[in-house]
Amino acid sequence: MKVRLSGDARRFLRHEAGYLRDRNRAAAEKFVVRIGEALSNLAQFSKIGAGAEPSPVAEARRLVVGDYVLIYEISGTSLSVTSIRHGRMSPGSRLVDDDFDYEADDGR
Numbered sequence: 001m002k003v004r005l006s007g008d009a010r011r012f013l014r015h016e017a018g019y020l021r022d023r024n025r026a027a028a029e030k031f032v033v034r035i036g037e038a039l040s041n042l043a044q045f046s047k048i049g050a051g052a053e054p055s056p057v058a059e060a061r062r063l064v065v066g067d068y069v070l071i072y073e074i075s076g077t078s079l080s081v082t083s084i085r086h087g088r089m090s091p092g093s094r095l096v097d098d099d100f101d102y103e104a105d106d107g108r
Contacts, residue, residue, distance in 0.1 A: 002078045003043045009070075012084045016068075031068075038065040039081070042072065046079050 020028035049063035072081045
């Protein structure tokens with residue numbers, strides 16, 4: 001099965017890998033390897049994750065990989081990872097850059 005990552009999932013992976021790399025290179029490498037292994041497993045065994053409750057999408061599933069949670073949907077012969085988050089993050093929370101300006105009208 002083909003596995004695709006949403007833009008949000010890709011952004012989280014880049015951000016988290018960079019965050020970990022700045023603090024502990026070995027932890028960053030372990031993170032990248034574990035997520036890669038999880039994506040390979042999903043390609044072979046798409047239903048290894050539990051149903052994602054609550055979810056507005058009936059086909060949404062959740063796979064826990066160490067401290068991280070991957071939310072994905074299966075559609076035909078493809079699987080889309082819609083989000084990845086650390087287990088301590090609230091479901092649906094999004095990353096915000098450290099230099100995000102909350103007062104700007106255009107969100108910059």
